Amino acid sequence: MKKPSIKMNVIKEDSGYSAHVEIGSDFIATQGETFQELKDNILEAVNLAFETKGIIYAIDEIKFQYDLESFFAFYKVINAKALSQRIGMNQSLLSQYIKGIKKPSAMQTKRILQGVQQIGRELSEVSFLL
Numbered sequence: 001m002k003k004p005s006i007k008m009n010v011i012k013e014d015s016g017y018s019a020h021v022e023i024g025s026d027f028i029a030t031q032g033e034t035f036q037e038l039k040d041n042i043l044e045a046v047n048l049a050f051e052t053k054g055i056i057y058a059i060d061e062i063k064f065q066y067d068l069e070s071f072f073a074f075y076k077v078i079n080a081k082a083l084s085q086r087i088g089m090n091q092s093l094l095s096q097y098i099k100g101i102k103k104p105s106a107m108q109t110k111r112i113l114q115g116v117q118q119i120g121r122e123l124s125e126v127s128f129l130l
Contacts, residue, residue, distance in 0.1 A: 003055050007063045008042055012070040019064075023049075035074055068112065069100045078116065087115035 010019045013031070017038045020029040030045040032038030043059050050057070072078065080098055084091040089111065096102040097112070104112065 001053055001055065003057070003061075005063070006046060006057070006061070007065050008046075010038070010064050010066050010070050012067070012073050017070065067100075068097050068104065068109070071116075072098045078119070083112070083115055083119070086119070087111055 004023050006021055006023065008019045008021045008028075010017060016031055016033040017035060018029065018031040019038055019042050020027065022028075026049055028045050028049050030038070030041040032041045039059055042062060043057065046057050046062060066074065072080065080094055081091050083089075084094040089108075093102070094112070097104045097108070
C-alpha cells in the first residue's frame, strides 16, 4: 500500500491544541497542552492508525493546516502589525481574524497566506556576512 499523504488540521483550543484528519474511512484525532505535546501525540496516533498496514510515519511526513489563531499562536515571531502593513490590510481587522473574533473570507485568508509565504521565501534567501 502506498503511504497516504496526511494534512492534519490543527486548532487552538481554550486549553491547548487539537488536531484531526480524515483519511478514507479512518478518522484520526488527538490533543495536547503544548504544540510539542500535540506533535508527539499526532505522530503516535497516526502510527497507531497505520500499524496494521505496516506503515510508519516520521513527523516531517505529516503536513499541518492551521486556522489563523493557531498559526499566529505557533509562530509568534510573525508580527501581525508588520504583516498587516505588508499586505495592505487594516491592523485591527487582521487582529480580529487572529483572535477569532471575526472569520476572514476565503479571499482574505488567501491574502494573509500569500503575505506569510512571501515573508518565508524572503527569509529562506537571507544570508549573513561572516
